[in-house]
Amino acid sequence: MGRILIVDDTMFMRTLLKNILFSGGHDIVGEAADGAEALAKYRELKPDLVTMDVVMPNVNGIEALKAIKAANPAAKVIMCTAVGQEQMVKLAVKSGARGYIVKPFQAPKVLEEVKNVLSA
Amino acid sequence: MKSVPVKVEHEGKWIPTTMGIGEDRFRINAPLEREILYKSVVDLEGKKNQVVITAGAEGEFIYRIASVEKVLSVLKKFIITQASAYRLNAFFMSPAIRGGVLIQNAQWEKGAIAVMKTGIWFVSQENQVCIPLEEVTGIELTSREIQEKDLDVVKIDHLSENEVVTSFVLCPLTTLQVLYNFLKEATRDTEVSEEIDPLVGQVAMLVYSGMDSSAIENMLKLSHKDLDAIYEKLLAVGLAEVLYIRKEVQLTPKGVRYISETVKSPMG
Numbered sequence: 001m002g003r004i005l006i007v008d009d010t011m012f013m014r015t016l017l018k019n020i021l022f023s024g025g026h027d028i029v030g031e032a033a034d035g036a037e038a039l040a041k042y043r044e045l046k047p048d049l050v051t052m053d054v055v056m057p058n059v060n061g062i063e064a065l066k067a068i069k070a071a072n073p074a075a076k077v078i079m080c081t082a083v084g085q086e087q088m089v090k091l092a093v094k095s096g097a098r099g100y101i102v103k104p105f106q107a108p109k110v111l112e113e114v115k116n117v118l119s120a
Numbered sequence: 121m122k123s124v125p126v127k128v129e130h131e132g133k134w135i136p137t138t139m140g141i142g143e144d145r146f147r148i149n150a151p152l153e154r155e156i157l158y159k160s161v162v163d164l165e166g167k168k169n170q171v172v173i174t175a176g177a178e179g180e181f182i183y184r185i186a187s188v189e190k191v192l193s194v195l196k197k198f199i200i201t202q203a204s205a206y207r208l209n210a211f212f213m214s215p216a217i218r219g220g221v222l223i224q225n226a227q228w229e230k231g232a233i234a235v236m237k238t239g240i241w242f243v244s245q246e247n248q249v250c251i252p253l254e255e256v257t258g259i260e261l262t263s264r265e266i267q268e269k270d271l272d273v274v275k276i277d278h279l280s281e282n283e284v285v286t287s288f289v290l291c292p293l294t295t296l297q298v299l300y301n302f303l304k305e306a307t308r309d310t311e312v313s314e315e316i317d318p319l320v321g322q323v324a325m326l327v328y329s330g331m332d333s334s335a336i337e338n339m340l341k342l343s344h345k346d347l348d349a350i351y352e353k354l355l356a357v358g359l360a361e362v363l364y365i366r367k368e369v370q371l372t373p374k375g376v377r378y379i380s381e382t383v384k385s386p387m388g
Contacts (some may be wrong), residue, residue, distance in 0.1 A: 110220065
């Protein structure tokens with residue numbers, strides 16, 4: 001089970017992910033609503049894994065991913081993209097993302113992906 | 121014609137027999153004694169270790185055949201490539217996304233697609249995938265980056281073993297447009313034409329994600345009655361169906377007495 005930071009600009013998606021991850025026995029150590037807040041919380045909380053929305057105001061998910069990887073190259077980040085943003089995946093791969101979930105998502109698959117990334 | 125052992129459904133029973141698989145037809149021996157041209161087939165449904173083949177101009181002949189996967193695979197390939205169906209050569213990727221998680225080793229496969237009465241069949245050298253039309257939840261003409269180029273694809277969302285799966289089809293744009301229109305028409309019954317209230321939409325999203333009623337009530341700060349009313353709206357427009365009805369109870373005086381006595385006893 002992991003300590004997870006959830007990054008998404010909508011409270012609805014953060015709450016949904018929080019519920020899914022909590023039901024899988026994970027500890028939600030923090031939440032952030034944009035990339036800048038994500039980086040600050042990552043440095044402060046040192047989570048085992050980050051779920052990162054791609055499209056966010058101020059600093060977007062890809063930029064935040066790059067900043068987190070610069071701070072800790074071993075950081076485990078799963079990107080959350082909406083349908084139609086799959087092209088972002090390649091950019092995220094180059095930037096060091098370990099996994100991807102596409103909204104809308106189903107709880108068992110999210111937990112499976114989180115488990116895979118945490119155990120890798 | 122190569123002869124293989126199969127079972128066929130005849131008068132409500134599965135009867136062991138043999139079937140000949142030829143280049144342009146197949147033959148089911150006694151008790152059916154029927155020879156069927158692949159081009160007369162109008163529908164093919166694949167189930168575990170069996171196929172249901174519908175043939176004839178009016179779909180009047182239905183054959184249920186059970187056999188090992190190797191035999192069925194050969195039969196299905198002949199049918200899919202020759203049956204009376206909208207068919208095209210294309211690349212496909214199925215599944216590409218399962219339950220919202222990208223399948224990282226998913227690959228484009230070169231093959232054929234046949235849109236039959238009840239399902240879309242993808243067939244390649246290695247795979248045969250069927251998407252029943254009644255399981256299709258979305259059709260979209262979109263673009264996808266393939267070998268550094270943005271190419272037009274048809275995206276098909278569908279249910280498979282209670283999971284939402286996404287598949288992609290790639291072929292020349294004009295063919296793609298025809299396929300898209302064809303699929304849109306074939307799946308018109310499941311299109312959402314009603315205005316959906318944002319709160320009702322949020323509840324639908326949470327149900328999709330696998331949340332149960334109490335989790336939804338907590339997340340959206342809804343009362344039991346509010347959520348029931350939203351469920352009624354989802355049911356009324358056909359976006360949801362009742363899975364089961366659960367009772368909420370409170371203890372009677374007898375129940376309270378039982379609990380009180382239980383905690384007093386040494387075992388409590």
